[in-house]
Amino acid sequence: MQKGEMYVGWSTKEDVRKRGGSGGLVTSMLAAALEKKMVDAVVVLKKINEFEAVPVITSDVNEVLNSAGSLHSVPSNFAKLIANKNLKVALPAKGCDVRGIIEQSKRNAINLDNTFVVGLNCGGSMHPVVTREMLEVMYKIKPEDVHGEEIEKGKLIFETKDGKEHAITIDELEEKGYGRRESCRYCTIKIPNNADIACGNWGVTGDLVGKATFVEINSEKGARLLQNAIDAGYVQVQKPDEKGVAIRAKIKGTMEGLGKKWKDKVFVPMDNGRLEYFRKELEHCIDCGACKAVCPTCSCGDISKCTEFHYRGDAYKMSMYHLVRFLHLADSCIGCGQCSDVCPVDIPLTRLYRRFANTVQEQLKYEPGMDQRKPPYFEAKLEV
Amino acid sequence: MANVYSTICPGCNFGCGLYVRENGKLEVDFRKSSPANAGKLCRFGMNLPRLYAxxxxxxxxxxxxxxxxxxxxxxxxxxxxxxxxxxxxxxxxxxxxxxxxxxxxxxxxxxxxxxxxxxxxxxxxxxxxxxxxxxxxxxxxxxxxxxxxxxxxxxxxxxxxxxxxxxxxxxxxxxxxxxxxxxxxxxxxxxxxxxxxxxxxxxxxxxxxxxxxxxxxxxxxxxxxxxxxxxxxxxxxxxxxxxxxxxxxxxxxxxxxxxxxxxxxxxxxxxxxxxxxxxxxxxxxxxxxxxxxxxxxxxxxxxxxxxxxxxxxxxxxxxxxxxxxxxxxxxxxxxxxxxxxxxxxxxxxxxxxxxxxxxxxxxxxxxxxxxxxxxxxxxxxxxKPIDTKTALVSIYNPFLWFGLADDNDFVELNLNTARALKLIKGATLKIKSNGSAIEKRFKVAPVQENVLLAGRKFGIEKGMLTPVEISR
Amino acid sequence: MNDSISDGISAEAAAAPKTDGWEPKIVAFCCNWCSYGGADSAGMGRFQQPASARIIRVMCSGRIDPLHVFNAFLEGADAVLVTGCHIGDCHYVNGNDKTKIKYKYLENVAHELGIEKERLQLNWISASEGEKFANFIRDVTEQIKKLGPSPLKPAGVV
Structure with a gap:
């Protein structure tokens, strides 16, 4: 096995297949890595209900096997969770998790040699509170009755406990203000080729639909991870058919196109009144610091420029905290949306940060979290 | 490995859900499905590990x-x-x-x-x-x-x-x-x-x-x-x-x-x-x-x-x-x-x-x-109408109720008050009450004239509203 | 006055009274080896320049953190100038290359934030270029006079 190869695979364990989405390959691969001592720990989402799961770092193979299942309304980011812990760890990761992990590694908070990143294709995630409201308002079903969820052909489908399926197109949901988080809508990383291995159900065809996972190996570590799971007897793989590979590429292309469209829609150029716009958006800030604490690319810790040079007693027109964050995120923002998620006064922070990041990252042709290139800010001489 | 607790922030009675992670030290994590707060936490919630001494x-x-x-x-x-x-x-x-x-x-x-x-x-x-x-x-x-x-x-x-x-x-x-x-x-x-x-x-x-x-x-x-x-x-x-x-x-x-x-x-x-x-x-x-x-x-x-x-x-x-x-x-x-x-x-x-x-x-x-x-x-x-010319008002926030320090060692006052006292930017304000006097930094804010607002106690307070005299 | 309002200026600043004889406050960061010398020789050479500039000497322009610039604006500067040795002339080999990188970020962020480009300028000035320094200060002062006070100026600061 080596970089660039593609497979279709599934778990050999019946119960994992049943519980997990798409054949339970990711779960089994993580469990095998732990079982065979490739890693000391695995990060899993411990499911509480359909709308809540808590990320835990575990060394218990059974806990990993029991964690199966994809949850679209658990918008977590694992990068900060494993940062500065010096762990030999394997973890599942959406595009934004991967980007966070890579950015943390550039800042020496994560050692990539000890980190096995299993990338998950991701079309977007939803905020659990918004999802509950959406179920009641749009789907007219009780959140408690939901049994499963799936995104298929542009539709968000909820299965209720009575076995019925309820589908509404994502476009319709998002028009009404529901659906995916805003940052997911304009995200253009749908297949995480920056991870060691990229997994997802796009490209699984024929009888295997819903029962297998399509994997693409992106690195030598990824190859080792999959080979280990096969050797341990946890998973089985086969070569994908050409049709599958083509379908996967097509979905990726469509999704990325949609993402770009959203980006143009959200980031309408502003000629005038930008300062007023930013000041207005930030006027309710209560200095809680949550946006920094949650930011997967920030690795400063408690003592950092944005906090140390910010004093609540300053009667400035704009807080130093935000100015420093704007500057630092200009080259580092990965648009994961965590800051907007946790802001207690609902400031659309990701949108603000992206305004700066879009310009700077485009100009410097730098995409944070996609490869090992150092942030241009840290260079001694600017190449671009 | 780490113990994670799904809990409620005790900072006030708002009912904010969060996770507390025991990981050598305490860490807060956001519980986004919590109905009262959608996982969001305020300044105090973010500082919760300090409360749990x-x-x-x-x-x-x-x-x-x-x-x-x-x-x-x-x-x-x-x-x-x-x-x-x-x-x-x-x-x-x-x-x-x-x-x-x-x-x-x-x-x-x-x-x-x-x-x-x-x-x-x-x-x-x-x-x-x-x-x-x-x-x-x-x-x-x-x-x-x-x-x-x-x-x-x-x-x-x-x-x-x-x-x-x-x-x-x-x-x-x-x-x-x-x-x-x-x-x-x-x-x-x-x-x-x-x-x-x-x-x-x-x-x-x-x-x-x-x-x-x-x-x-x-x-x-x-x-x-x-x-x-x-x-x-x-x-x-x-x-x-x-x-x-x-x-x-x-x-x-x-x-x-x-x-x-x-x-x-x-x-x-x-x-x-x-x-x-x-x-x-x-x-x-x-x-x-x-x-x-x-x-x-x-x-x-x-x-x-x-x-x-x-x-x-x-x-x-x-x-x-x-x-x-x-x-x-x-x-x-x-x-x-x-x-x-x-x-x-x-x-x-x-x-x-x-x-x-x-x-x-x-x-x-x-x-x-x-x-x-x-x-x-x-x-x-x-x-009772407030019959004092100048008052120091204590704004009781979670930090104050719990006696935790916060980054607010200053009083807020009106620009006109600052001008009338000829206060200098970056300097301090003298606040006198019943014989005790303190000097505090100040922040110009849209506050009522002759009112000082503070989110922490300075030791001269007599209740929530203290009559004071101020000078530069 | 509308014609003088370039992009990003706030309504507040536009409405602010521009009393005659208002003198902008300009913070000029100068490096010890070149632009500070430039400022010096501007004075020695008796080149006409307005009293608007507040010079802050740093050992190298590479020391100027964007944070310093933000701080100057937040404290009430109407314009901030970043100056240093010409590229290749740095006393510390490549300090001004680093200035260039930081400045590129700063410029982008400041522009996106809506701070007019006249309010933040970079210029390389050698110790012998006294006239250039004086002209630079004069030009910027004129530009800022047209723009009016900075929208980031805190309440109560003139």
């Missing part, structure tokens, strides 16, 4: 076990029968409160002054209006500083505003989210209708006449009124103590001063900043049962250290009446209370009583139990 059981300065400390407490309590006060602001679970109530009997001090308020306002004061209803209101009137005191209400207010609500703020400072700002002294200019929803707060330092006045204003206009509260389970405690006699903080100070109270038992309550030091010094026995260290644990003769709130098992009720389960398993608080009371408190039966009192079959954070909202009768209010 570890505490050990002690008797007269010597470390001991919870059992031994509780036994010693029982001995001292029975030795001073008749002169004991039981103080709990409401930072405990409903189950613990039921046990505590049995222990305290007629000497229950919840700190708030229910005695001075009409009985028929009890329910209104105890249970607030659901946040969803606040978001749907047409006119919202604030008698609080939402940003400083109850930050998680801000997004609800902004959401209401987006839906077309008008927001009126009655405060010493202009609020960025308000459409109309009225100064507290001009409260007569406030126009309420039956579409108005009044948001104010109720706590041990509330001025009863002010509370009565706000209740009266709402009643006369047919407006709805909701009280926010500063302690983790204020609402739960008030609901469960509906029929109990509760005494106020002022009464406690009075009782200690006149020698009627010699022994004080504090349950998860730190009155150090709220009671004069000389009053506390008059006590023969200070017994503290708590889950985290604070100023009071250093002064106590007996410290009974149960587990911190995030490790507890039990129910909390937030200011909208939502029952929320804590994610821990610990019941050592009940155990200690049992030892003191000479009985055994079973969690399950207490929990059953809590559910019965709420009329619910199970604790479900997504469904708010139904509460009676009885109208209250006529109220006589005589709010």
């Amino acid at each position: 570890p505490v050990k059981s002690m008797v007269d300065g010597k470390e001991t076990t919870l059992q031994e400390a509780a036994k010693e407490a029982a001995k001292r309590l029975s030795g001073s029968k008749g002169s004991v006060a039981f103080l709990s602001f409401g930072n405990i679970t409903c189950e613990e409160h039921l046990a505590f109530q049995k222990l305290a009997e007629s000497s229950l001090y919840s700190g708030v002054d229910f005695e001075a308020l009409p009985k028929d306002t009890y329910q209104t004061l105890s249970v607030g209006i659901p946040y969803d209803e606040i978001e749907a209101a047409k006119h919202i009137v604030l008698f609080i500083d939402p940003y400083e005191q109850y930050p998680l209400i801000v997004r609800r207010l902004l959401s209401a505003k987006k839906k077309g609500a008008k927001i009126t703020s009655v405060w010493w400072k202009d609020m960025p989210l308000a459409d109309e700002n009225i100064r507290p002294a001009d409260v007569s200019k406030l126009q309420l209708t039956k579409d108005s929803l009044v948001i104010t707060d109720f706590h041990p330092l509330s001025d009863v006449e002010q509370i009565k006045n706000v209740l009266l204003l709402a009643k006369n206009a047919g407006a709805r009124i909701t009280f926010l509260k500063p302690f983790a389970n204020s609402t739960g405690v008030y609901i469960l103590s509906k029929d109990a006699k509760q005494k106020s903080l002022a009464t406690l100070v009075e009782d200690i001063n006149k020698g009627a109270i010699k022994t004080l038992f504090c349950l998860e309550s730190d009155p150090v900043d709220l009671i004069p030091a000389e009053t506390l010094g008059k006590l023969t026995n200070l017994i503290v049962q708590t889950g985290s260290a604070s100023a009071i644990t250093a002064k106590a003769h007996v410290v009974i250290a149960h587990e911190p709130l995030y490790k507890k098992r039990g129910t909390l009720i937030n200011s909208e009446g939502r029952a929320q389960a804590l994610g821990g398993a610990g019941t050592s608080g009940l155990e200690a209370l049992g030892v003191i009371a000479g009985t055994k408190f079973e969690f399950d039966s207490l929990h059953e009583s809590v559910r019965k009192a709420l009329g619910i079959a199970a604790v479900d954070e997504f469904t708010i139990p139904k509460y009676d909202r009885p109208p209250y009768g006529a109220i006589q209010a005589a709010p």
